[in-house]
Each structure stands twice: as structure tokens, then as C-alpha cells.
Amino acid sequence: MIEFKNVSKRYWKHQALTDVTFTLPSGKIIGIVGENGSGKSTTLKLMAGLIRPTKGTVIVNGVPMDRRMAKAVSYLSELDVYYPFTVEETIQFYASQFADFSLERADEIVAFMKLDRKKRVKSLSKGSRGRLKMVLTLAREAPVILMDEPFSGLDPMVRDAIVKSLISFLDIEHRTIVITTHELKEIEPLLDMAVALKEGELIGIRDVEELRDDENLSIVDWMKQQYE
Amino acid sequence: MGEEFNASKPIYFQLAERINRQILRKELQAGDKLPSVREMAIQSGVNPNTVQRTYSELERMGIVETKRGQGTFVTENESILVELRERLKEEQISSFVDDMKEMGFTVEEMMKGLEEHIRAREGNKA
Structure with missing residues (x-):
């Protein structure tokens, strides 16, 4: 469970988040949606303990979040990091850094993703780097999984593989999974809930199926309404 | 997907x-x-x-x-499956009839159109 209590975040002169309060339950896949600059990545970094709120508190599974708590969270960054490693060495490096990293599960996901272990990360295609990042994120037993734009710039085949790996390898009932994404239309069937942000403010938090049941709206349509 | x-x-x-x-x-x-x-x-x-x-x-x-x-x-339970079949048929026909009515077609036009359409399709197959 992730709780934000009156959270604000200011970077120098830029107000990234303003007085955001919400509770995200475990056992669900939750999407954070909004335009560029709406505060999606900032929200995720706060959950990961990578940055601190200017005001308010972030509580993850009952514990106030800070850098030391980051070990409870598996975080997939939007950025690619090019260590001079092969796929295999990168996996071993992660295993050495995180006590909850399962090499056995990493093997399964590597096989599922058809990644070549001997290749250098630098020489991988963008799609394969996206796949490798999923291996590194999903191989951990962390109760909280955070993914910043895991689908961005990837072709539909890779997106499909990522969605399938998420369902195959995560015991969702025991995790809280939060994804920021632009690829809303394709990803909606994967989501339980959506948190909509606009200019750093929370404009809504909805159950995806309820929204369709009650208002005949998809998340994309709902977002358009909220942004009008 | x-x-x-x-x-x-x-x-x-x-x-x-x-x-x-x-x-x-x-x-x-x-x-x-x-x-x-x-x-x-x-x-x-x-x-x-x-x-x-x-x-x-x-x-x-x-x-x-x-x-x-x-x-x-x-x-x-076959009776439930028969019921399901009937219900889906009924739903499909009812939405067809509603649409056609909304566009102003009469019952006769619907029946005639349906017959002609099916005949043409079957003819194409033969």
C-alpha cells in the first residue's frame, strides 16, 4: 500500500506536485496518467524514495519513505544506463546489489524475453534494452514495483512481450504495481486503477472497470474530459 | 495482445x-x-x-x-447452453431491428433486405 499525505514537491522554482493526497492498495496494477510535465515521474520517484517531498509524507507499506527504504521498492527508470557490461554481468550486478533478487526468476524471464546473455548492453537494440530492464525489475521480490514509462518508444511486439511478462512473472495479489505511461489505450486492459495528474495536481483516481460500468468511459475518454 | x-x-x-x-x-x-x-x-x-x-x-x-x-x-447443463444461445440470438436481432428502425426502415423492408442479403451471400458461396 502506498499513501501520499498532502505531498508537494518543488524543484528550485518549479512546482512539480501540489498538495497530493491518495492511497493506492496492494494487489492491483495502477497507472499514473497525465500529459508531459503533469508530475508523473516525480510521483514515482517519491514512491521510490529517490527524492524527498518538499511538504507532506509518503508512506509505503506503513513506513515513511526515504532513501534507505528504497530496498523495499523495485524501480524501473525511464532512462537507459550504459554500463560496460554484458546482459549476464548486468544481471549478476543487480543480484549482488539487491538481497531480494532471484537469479532463478531472472533466468526464466531472460528465456521468455529471448535475450542473448553474452551481448553487451551497449550493443542491444532499444527493444532489447526495454526487455532487459523488465528482467531486472521483475526478478526482485520487492512488494512494490514501480515502472516509469516502460513502454515508451517500443514497438507493439516488445510492448506485448512486456505486458505478458508482467502478468506471467508477478504474483500481483501480493504486490503494489505502479506504471506511468503515455501508451494508455494499449495498456488499459492491464490496469485496475488510474491516477490522473494535471499540472502537478491530482484530478482523479478511478477504478478502470467501474468507470466503464458506471459512465461507459475508457480511461482515455475520461482523461480527455478531465483535461477539458 | x-x-x-x-x-x-x-x-x-x-x-x-x-x-x-x-x-x-x-x-x-x-x-x-x-x-x-x-x-x-x-x-x-x-x-x-x-x-x-x-x-x-x-x-x-x-x-x-x-x-x-x-x-x-x-x-x-445443456439447458443453460441452449438458453445462452437463444439469448444471444435475441440480443443480436433486437439490436439489428432497433438500428434499422432508427434509420426509418419498415418491417417489410427489413425482412426483404435480410432475405436478399442472405440469398446473395449463399449464392456467392455456391
Whole structure:
């Protein structure tokens, strides 16, 4: 469970988040949606303990979040990091850094993703780097999984593989999974809930199926309404 | 990610409709086992919680039965399957008739149009 209590975040002169309060339950896949600059990545970094709120508190599974708590969270960054490693060495490096990293599960996901272990990360295609990042994120037993734009710039085949790996390898009932994404239309069937942000403010938090049941709206349509 | 979903109806409901159609086409027969929730989620790219809801809904309607520790099966109660077939037929016809009425067609035009359309199709096949 992730709780934000009156959270604000200011970077120098830029107000990234303003007085955001919400509770995200475990056992669900939750999407954070909004335009560029709406505060999606900032929200995720706060959950990961990578940055601190200017005001308010972030509580993850009952514990106030800070850098030391980051070990409870598996975080997939939007950025690619090019260590001079092969796929295999990168996996071993992660295993050495995180006590909850399962090499056995990493093997399964590597096989599922058809990644070549001997290749250098630098020489991988963008799609394969996206796949490798999923291996590194999903191989951990962390109760909280955070993914910043895991689908961005990837072709539909890779997106499909990522969605399938998420369902195959995560015991969702025991995790809280939060994804920021632009690829809303394709990803909606994967989501339980959506948190909509606009200019750093929370404009809504909805159950995806309820929204369709009650208002005949998809998340994309709902977002358009909220942004009008 | 399998087929696309329509934007306004709940996804659990659309997934249930797909399974119902598979039953009507006899791709799934009385007594057949459905994929596990997780398998179905992977196949269709849908959240496992949503698939669970689809299965619960189909169970509530008597179309499938969950056997503890074994999985979910299409009911062997033929009368429920006959009823399902009739209900889906009725729904489809009723939405066709509503649409045609809305466009101002008379019953005679509908019947004639339908007959001609079917005859032309069958003719093309022959």
C-alpha cells in the first residue's frame, strides 16, 4: 500500500506536485496518467524514495519513505544506463546489489524475453534494452514495483512481450504495481486503477472497470474530459 | 495482445462475451476446461483481476462451474447452453431491428433486405 499525505514537491522554482493526497492498495496494477510535465515521474520517484517531498509524507507499506527504504521498492527508470557490461554481468550486478533478487526468476524471464546473455548492453537494440530492464525489475521480490514509462518508444511486439511478462512473472495479489505511461489505450486492459495528474495536481483516481460500468468511459475518454 | 477491446463496455464483460461466443461456436464444449485465470490473462493481455471477475460473472450465470483445485469448466447443463444461445440470438436481432428502425426502415423492408442479403451471400458461396 502506498499513501501520499498532502505531498508537494518543488524543484528550485518549479512546482512539480501540489498538495497530493491518495492511497493506492496492494494487489492491483495502477497507472499514473497525465500529459508531459503533469508530475508523473516525480510521483514515482517519491514512491521510490529517490527524492524527498518538499511538504507532506509518503508512506509505503506503513513506513515513511526515504532513501534507505528504497530496498523495499523495485524501480524501473525511464532512462537507459550504459554500463560496460554484458546482459549476464548486468544481471549478476543487480543480484549482488539487491538481497531480494532471484537469479532463478531472472533466468526464466531472460528465456521468455529471448535475450542473448553474452551481448553487451551497449550493443542491444532499444527493444532489447526495454526487455532487459523488465528482467531486472521483475526478478526482485520487492512488494512494490514501480515502472516509469516502460513502454515508451517500443514497438507493439516488445510492448506485448512486456505486458505478458508482467502478468506471467508477478504474483500481483501480493504486490503494489505502479506504471506511468503515455501508451494508455494499449495498456488499459492491464490496469485496475488510474491516477490522473494535471499540472502537478491530482484530478482523479478511478477504478478502470467501474468507470466503464458506471459512465461507459475508457480511461482515455475520461482523461480527455478531465483535461477539458 | 489478442483482440482489441471496445472503449465503453467493461473489459470483464467483453471477455465474457468472447467466451460465450466460443461456446456457441463449439470451440468450447460442455465440460471443457477453461484456461486458468493467469493463462487467460496472458493470452488476452488483460489484468488477472479482470479475468477473475469474468469467470465469477460466468459462474453466476451458470455458464461455467469452478471445481475446487481443478479449475473452471463449461457447464454440462445443456439447458443453460441452449438458453445462452437463444439469448444471444435475441440480443443480436433486437439490436439489428432497433438500428434499422432508427434509420426509418419498415418491417417489410427489413425482412426483404435480410432475405436478399442472405440469398446473395449463399449464392456467392455456391
